[in-house]
Each structure stands twice: as C-alpha cells, then as structure tokens.
Amino acid sequence: MLGKKKPEVLIVGAGPVGLLSALELTKNNVDVQIIDKEWQRAGHSYALALHAKSLKLFEHLGLLDKVFEHSYKVRTIGIYDEKEQKARLKISDLEDDYAFVTVIQQNLLEKVLEDALLERGVKVMWHHRLAHMDPSEKHTDVIIDKLMTDTLGYIISRTEQVVTKSIREEIPFIIGADGHYSFVRRSLDINFDSVGETQHFAVFEFKTDADLDHEMSIALADGTANALWPLRDGYCRWSFQILDTEASLESRIKERYEVQIGVGDNPELTQNYLEKLLNKRVPWFKGSIENIRWRHMVRFERRLADSYGKFNCWLTGDATHMTSPVGIQGMNGAFLETQQLTTALTKILKENGARQLLNDYDSKWLPEWRFLLGIDGGPKAKSSTDPWIAEHRKTLLSCLPALGEDLAVLMNQIGLKI
Numbered sequence: 001m002l003g004k005k006k007p008e009v010l011i012v013g014a015g016p017v018g019l020l021s022a023l024e025l026t027k028n029n030v031d032v033q034i035i036d037k038e039w040q041r042a043g044h045s046y047a048l049a050l051h052a053k054s055l056k057l058f059e060h061l062g063l064l065d066k067v068f069e070h071s072y073k074v075r076t077i078g079i080y081d082e083k084e085q086k087a088r089l090k091i092s093d094l095e096d097d098y099a100f101v102t103v104i105q106q107n108l109l110e111k112v113l114e115d116a117l118l119e120r121g122v123k124v125m126w127h128h129r130l131a132h133m134d135p136s137e138k139h140t141d142v143i144i145d146k147l148m149t150d151t152l153g154y155i156i157s158r159t160e161q162v163v164t165k166s167i168r169e170e171i172p173f174i175i176g177a178d179g180h181y182s183f184v185r186r187s188l189d190i191n192f193d194s195v196g197e198t199q200h201f202a203v204f205e206f207k208t209d210a211d212l213d214h215e216m217s218i219a220l221a222d223g224t225a226n227a228l229w230p231l232r233d234g235y236c237r238w239s240f241q242i243l244d245t246e247a248s249l250e251s252r253i254k255e256r257y258e259v260q261i262g263v264g265d266n267p268e269l270t271q272n273y274l275e276k277l278l279n280k281r282v283p284w285f286k287g288s289i290e291n292i293r294w295r296h297m298v299r300f301e302r303r304l305a306d307s308y309g310k311f312n313c314w315l316t317g318d319a320t321h322m323t324s325p326v327g328i329q330g331m332n333g334a335f336l337e338t339q340q341l342t343t344a345l346t347k348i349l350k351e352n353g354a355r356q357l358l359n360d361y362d363s364k365w366l367p368e369w370r371f372l373l374g375i376d377g378g379p380k381a382k383s384s385t386d387p388w389i390a391e392h393r394k395t396l397l398s399c400l401p402a403l404g405e406d407l408a409v410l411m412n413q414i415g416l417k418i
C-alpha cells in the first residue's frame with residue numbers, strides 16, 4: 001500500500017511542477033501521494049525565475065513571502081546585439097499585481113514547495129519509481145518500485161539503485177510530472193516529436209562587480225541567443241547558446257548535489273572560454289568574473305507531446321513540452337497548466353464535475369505551445385517596427401520571460417504583435 005490512505009491522485013515526479021501540483025490539490029482537500037525516483041530534490045538553480053503571472057499562484061498558496069526571502073526582482077529587460085542596447089522593456093507595464101519577474105534558484109523554489117507540502121502533511125516519497133502502469137477508463141494499475149542506493153562490486157565498487165520492494169496499487173488519477181523522458185507519457189503511447197532545432201547552452205554562474213540594477217539582458221549575437229540574469233548577493237548567470245557542440249542527453253539530468261568541484265563534467269568550460277564568449281558576443285558587459293560557482297553545458301531540445309493525456313492519466317511540465325531556456329517559459333508555462341489541471345481534477349473528484357474538463361485542458365494548452373514553439377503562427381512586425389527587431393521577432397518570442405497576455409504586452413513595447 002502506498003502511504004496510509006489510498007491517494008485520489010498519484011503525482012509522478014517531484015520537480016517544481018509535480019510539487020506545485022501536489023500542493024494545489026492538497027489545498028483543495030484532494031488526497032495525493034507524490035513519488036520521485038531520486039533521493040532528493042535538485043541541487044542547482046536550472047530554471048531560475050518566476051514570471052509575474054506565476055507570482056499570483058504563489059500568493060494564492062500563501063508562499064509569496066517565502067519566495068521573496070530567497071529572491072531578486074527583475075523590473076526591466078535589455079535587448080542587445082553584439083554592440084549596443086537595441087531596446088529596453090518595462091515589466092512594470094504589465095497589469096499584474098506583481099509586475100516584475102522574480103529570480104529564485106530552482107533548488108530553493110523546490111525547497112519552499114516541499115516544505116509547504118510537508119506542513120500540510122504530505123511527505124514526498126523519494127526513492128520511489130513508477131515502474132509499470134496499465135491505464136483504463138476507470139482507474140490505473142501501477143507498480144511502484146521502492147529503491148535503495150547500494151554499493152556493489154569488490155575490487156572496483158560502484159553505486160546502483162536496487163529495488164527493495166514493489167508496491168501494486170489501483171489509482172483513480174495520475175499526474176505525470178516526470179520530466180522530459182516521462183515514463184507516464186511513454187506508457188500512454190503519446191508521441192513527443194521534435195519540432196525545432198536542438199540548442200546547446202554553456203551556463204556560468206559567477207560573482208561580478210557589474211551593476212545589473214534589476215535588469216535581465218537578452219543578447220542576440222552571431223546567430224545565437226544569450227541571456228544574462230542578475231542573481232542575489234552580487235552573482236549573475238550568463239547562458240550562451242553554443243552552435244558547434246553536441247551536449248549529451250545526460251546533460252539534461254538534474255544534479256542532486258549542490259556543490260560543484262572545479263569544472264564539473266565539462267573541462268572546456270574554463271574561465272578563459274567564458275572570457276572569450278563575453279568579448280566576442282557581449283563586449284558591452286564590463287563586469288568582473290570572480291568565483292565561478294557553477295558551470296554546465298546543457299542540451300535543450302524543442303519538443304511537444306501530441307496530447308496532454310489519456311484515460312485518467314494527464315501530463316504537465318517537461319513531460320509535455322521542451323523549449324529554449326532563455327525566457328524560463330517551460331517551467332512557468334507548466335505552473336499555469338498545473339493550475340488548470342488541478343482545478344479540473346478537484347471539480348471531477350469533489351463536485352462530480354464532467355470529464356470534459358480534462359479535454360478542455362488539452363485543448364487550451366496544445367495550441368498555446370504550438371504557437372510558442374513556432375509551429376503555428378508567430379509574431380508580426382508593424383510598419384513602424386525597428387527592422388532589427390522585426391528580423392529577430394521569432395527568437396524574441398521564446399526569449400522573453402512572460403506568456404499569454406503578458407507576453408503580448410512586452411512584445412507590443414517593441415512593435416511586435418501576437
């Protein structure tokens with residue numbers, strides 16, 4: 001048996017999206033269980049910002065103060081080419097209660113969510129892997145493996161996950177928040193086709209004396225998209241798109257240890273290489289480089305599932321869409337999705353709501369992502385739009401830290417219509 005009581009909803013994956021789903025449902029008095037095959041939450045920052053619209057969700061969950069405790073506010077967006085600033089966007093023009101973007105490390109955000117869940121009596125079941133699922137109209141039969149890390153081998157030892165127990169359960173509803181290689185999605189036979197070129201990014205976090213003044217920057221240089229995010233305590237993150245590299249699929253696996261020793265698994269990511277990238281692509285950045293605390297080469301595919309779910313099993317987050325990292329659209333889009341999904345499940349479970357609500361979820365978000373990933377439509381330039389902005393309109397769409405109507409307002413500031 002999974003926990004003391006059979007859950008109404010099993011959430012597979014305790015990344016930011018699974019944790020938020022669990023919290024939303026618990027708040028609505030739905031019995032949930034949340035499992036993750038790893039032994040603890042992420043060790044690094046990864047998706048590092050909450051869009052203005054996401055802040056409203058955290059307010060609704062009573063977590064805004066905790067988020068602000070760990071965060072840095074971004075109020076403007078600078079858009080650059082190799083030489084100079086081409087435009088500055090004001091996030092304060094958004095008609096949101098919180099008209100700014102909040103930078104918070106993903107590992108800290110996950111901690112805030114996990115702690116809040118624990119306060120509501122739900123403990124993440126780490127080291128539990130969904131190993132089998134057999135969905136039907138009524139419920140889903142699952143097998144969950146309880147794992148343990150074991151050291152094997154005599155002369156050369158290695159650590160491996162070993163199964164200590166398998167739990168069988170019948171689950172009314174499943175949320176697959178199990179990331180890009182989603183087991184739930186694959187078990188449902190849902191395609192996850194590539195819809196654009198794979199991008200690779202070299203990411204560096206370091207201390208700097210640059211005055212970043214609550215501004216994030218997007219630099220489109222040499223056919224690449226690059227981003228500068230200000231962080232707390234005088235740190236910043238530069239993410240550089242790298243064209244002549246092939247980061248491995250493993251680069252997408254989240255590290256669980258927080259401290260990185262030396263250059264980690266990427267010997268090419270030296271300070272010298274960082275300096276070259278800065279000089280070539282963003283010579284206008286004059287800040288110092290001190291104490292590089294994290295560096296990583298990571299692969300970002302562009303993929304979209306052809307459906308958000310089947311039967312009683314529904315997907316959210318990286319399990320359904322993968323996009324460019326610059327505007328943090330993946331995680332924030334997933335938070336908005338999750339709100340609709342958990343509201344639909346609450347209505348079905350607690351108010352005898354119609355199953356159609358789940359199909360509505362699918363019909364709302366698939367077109368949204370088709371647009372964001374450039375499959376359908378795209379931003380349009382006006383006759384008065386700066387020609388450089390007009391030329392880069394598609395790239396800018398995926399780089400701005402906003403979605404929906406907020407994205408439209410920001411695009412409008414640079415003469416683009418969506």
Ligand SMILES: Cc1cc2nc3c(=O)[nH]c(=O)nc-3n(C[C@H](O)[C@H](O)[C@H](O)COP(=O)(O)OP(=O)(O)OC[C@H]3O[C@@H](n4cnc5c(N)ncnc54)[C@H](O)[C@@H]3O)c2cc1C
Nearest residue numbers: 013015016017036037046047130178179252317318325328
């Ligand atoms: C190195 C790196 C850098 C990144 N940088 C950025 C960035 O700059 N900007 C940006 O927007 N995004 C970035 N991302 C992506 C961002 O982290 C994801 O979009 C975000 O984590 C998605 O959250 P999620 O909850 O959907 O999935 P995940 O965070 O991937 O969580 C899924 C969870 O499911 C668990 N799981 C998987 N299979 C099973 C199973 N069978 N049973 C139980 N549990 C399972 C996994 O262990 C994992 O904890 C980065 C990712 C990486 C790896």
